[in-house]
Amino acid sequence: MKDIGFVGLGVMGAPMAAHLLQAGFAVRVWNRTAEKAEALLAQGARRATTPAEAAAGAEAIITMVADDEALRHVVHGSDGILYSLSAGGVHLTMGTVSPQLLRQLTHEHRECGTHLLAAPVFGSKESAVGKKLWAVVGGQAAAFERCRPVIEAMCAGGTYLGEDPGAAAQMKLIINMLISTAVAALVQAFTLGRAGGLAADKLTEVVRRVFASPLYERYGTRLEKRDFDVYFPLKLMLKDLRLVLEMAAAAGVPLPHAAATREMVVAAIGRGFADADAAASLLRTWEATG
Numbered sequence: 545m546k547d548i549g550f551v552g553l554g555v556m557g558a559p560m561a562a563h564l565l566q567a568g569f570a571v572r573v574w575n576r577t578a579e580k581a582e583a584l585l586a587q588g589a590r591r592a593t594t595p596a597e598a599a600a601g602a603e604a605i606i607t608m609v610a611d612d613e614a615l616r617h618v619v620h621g622s623d624g625i626l627y628s629l630s631a632g633g634v635h636l637t638m639g640t641v642s643p644q645l646l647r648q649l650t651h652e653h654r655e656c657g658t659h660l661l662a663a664p665v666f667g668s669k670e671s672a673v674g675k676k677l678w679a680v681v682g683g684q685a686a687a688f689e690r691c692r693p694v695i696e697a698m699c700a701g702g703t704y705l706g707e708d709p710g711a712a713a714q715m716k717l718i719i720n721m722l723i724s725t726a727v728a729a730l731v732q733a734f735t736l737g738r739a740g741g742l743a744a745d746k747l748t749e750v751v752r753r754v755f756a757s758p759l760y761e762r763y764g765t766r767l768e769k770r771d772f773d774v775y776f777p778l779k780l781m782l783k784d785l786r787l788v789l790e791m792a793a794a795a796g797v798p799l800p801h802a803a804a805t806r807e808m809v810v811a812a813i814g815r816g817f818a819d820a821d822a823a824a825s826l827l828r829t830w831e832a833t834g
């Protein structure tokens with residue numbers, strides 16, 4: 545596999561596409577906001593003027609867009625990738641979207657003689673830049689084998705979950721629920737620690753000793769340093785919580801921690817933090833309300 549299309553050059557997509565170029569793939573890129581492609585063009589990518597043009601002639605088209613609506617937008621319609629991807633081509637979707645949409649797209653691709661492979665990723669901006677993402681993969685086994693070098697050019701590796709792309713979305717949403725509820729708990733701990741006069745670096749040190757976890761390490765350090773860079777936009781955390789709560793409601797499984805975390809996120813979005821970093825925004829909101 546050599547010719548790749550890449551759609552969605554946000555916080556995650558831009559460094560992922562850069563890894564493909566560094567690995568020697570020929571990459572044609574499209575992003576809704578065209579300027580975000582400039583840095584990749586300077587590194588050797590070619591510009592596509594529509595998602596369809598990014599997919600035309602590509603063996604695989606990667607999408608790394610925000611949500612279900614964005615994915616539908618780049619797949620469907622006369623400028624969408626669905627009807628321009630050649631027979632046998634693979635649509636590798638790596639954003640976090642609903643299992644239902646992935647199952648619908650699997651069917652639509654099959655009708656067109658193409659394949660859908662879902663590979664949502666764990667890790668944040670630093671992991672994308674450092675090629676440390678971990679993918680959970682669902683879709684046809686043969687499509688996975690063909691795309692394995694592409695995934696390995698962007699990620700540390702992946703876990704294959706079988707033929708159903710929806711399973712990859714379910715796994716991603718369940719683990720994201722664990723992450724967002726842990727981040728919300730950490731934010732509350734830092735807010736209470738600060739209010740009580742505890743030093744943030746000592747709190748991080750003890751958290752690190754008690755919970756040997758990359759998650760507590762990463763988020764604890766960011767909260768301690770009051771790092772307000774955008775690693776994961778808050779509006780995307782709300783989207784993931786909404787999707788996991790819908791999934792849980794359909795299965796009849798209550799998720800009280802996720803529901804409480806969603807309320808914290810709604811409060812922070814109400815303060816104007818939708819596009820700001822999730823953990824940083826929750827901290828600022830909780831400090832202001834605590």
Ligand code: NAP
Pocket residue numbers: 551552553554555556557575576577580608609610611613614615617618638639640641665666667668669775776777780
């Ligand atoms: P981001 O920086 O907000 O980028 C979102 C991308 O989607 C941009 O390219 C944006 O285009 C595009 N987009 C949004 N709405 C669109 C529409 N209606 N039509 C076409 N394109 C549209 O988000 P990100 O952090 O890269 O995340 C991308 C995906 O990966 C999301 O599903 C997210 O949940 C998931 N994810 C994120 C992280 C993280 O830590 N950031 C980690 C794992 C997974 P514009 O540039 O024009 O806005």
